[in-house]
Amino acid sequence: ETGVTQTPRHLVMGMTNKKSLKCEQHLGHNAMYWYKQSAKKPLELMFVYNFKEQTENNSVPSRFSPECPNSSHLFLHLHTLQPEDSALYLCASSQDIQGQPQHFGDGTRLSIL
Amino acid sequence: DAKTTQPTSMDCAEGRAANLPCNHSTISGNEYVYWYRQIHSQGPQYIIHGLKNNETNEMASLIITEDRKSSTLILPHATLRDTAVYYCIVRVGSGNQFYFGTGTSLTVIP
Numbered sequence: 001e002t003g004v005t006q007t008p009r010h011l012v013m014g015m016t017n018k019k020s021l022k023c024e025q026h027l028g029h030n031a032m033y034w035y036k037q038s039a040k041k042p043l044e045l046m047f048v049y050n051f052k053e054q055t056e057n058n059s060v061p062s063r064f065s066p067e068c069p070n071s072s073h074l075f076l077h078l079h080t081l082q083p084e085d086s087a088l089y090l091c092a093s094s095q096d097i098q099g100q101p102q103h104f105g106d107g108t109r110l111s112i113l
Numbered sequence: 114d115a116k117t118t119q120p121t122s123m124d125c126a127e128g129r130a131a132n133l134p135c136n137h138s139t140i141s142g143n144e145y146v147y148w149y150r151q152i153h154s155q156g157p158q159y160i161i162h163g164l165k166n167n168e169t170n171e172m173a174s175l176i177i178t179e180d181r182k183s184s185t186l187i188l189p190h191a192t193l194r195d196t197a198v199y200y201c202i203v204r205v206g207s208g209n210q211f212y213f214g215t216g217t218s219l220t221v222i223p
Contacts, residue, residue: 002156031209043213056210090156097209099145104156
């Protein structure tokens with residue numbers, strides 16, 4: 001139990017569907033992150049939020065839309081995805097963005113048909 | 114340029130110490146080195162981090178060279194459950210961005 005919970009654990013969706021991934025952290029952290037892990041590739045940082053404000057967007061396509069309503073919750077809204085978007089999506093949190101370690105959830109395994 | 118360099122894979126006998134090396138020759142003077150591991154189908158698990166001095170916790174020890182260009186993660190008594198991919202990480206850019214690289218796949222052999 002890492003204190004970071006992601007739902008759902010698995011998701012299969014068509015290219016025209018709209019779905020959302022949810023992340024919740026119970027660690028009292030102020031920063032939250034979305035990462036993408038594709039097969040045989042390093043983890044790629046997608047978005048960073050600090051005190052609910054987005055501080056980083058690493059050139060992520062607009063079909064991925066993050067939302068951070070408060071410091072404990074992070075969403076990733078998905079629409080019109082492509083087959084190459086199939087991957088493990090990981091959420092993480094940290095106390096701040098000054099170098100404190102990040103703590104990860106177990107991810108959502110996303111498959112695009 | 115790779116931020117960290119690790120061997121692709123390593124084996125270790127159960128009960129023996131596992132020593133996982135990492136080169137980070139371009140690390141800045143005030144940046145930490147972090148170690149994580151990832152077991153199949155799970156998210157990365159934080160192990161330890163350090164700046165200059167050697168560090169130890171209940172999971173592992175971290176040895177950082179004096180010039181800070183390399184480090185070694187030590188699992189003192191490896192078990193089968195330590196089989197995982199181990200990542201040596203430094204921060205890049207702003208916003209606490211971690212560079213994960215491809216890691217070392219450690220297999221603990223009975």
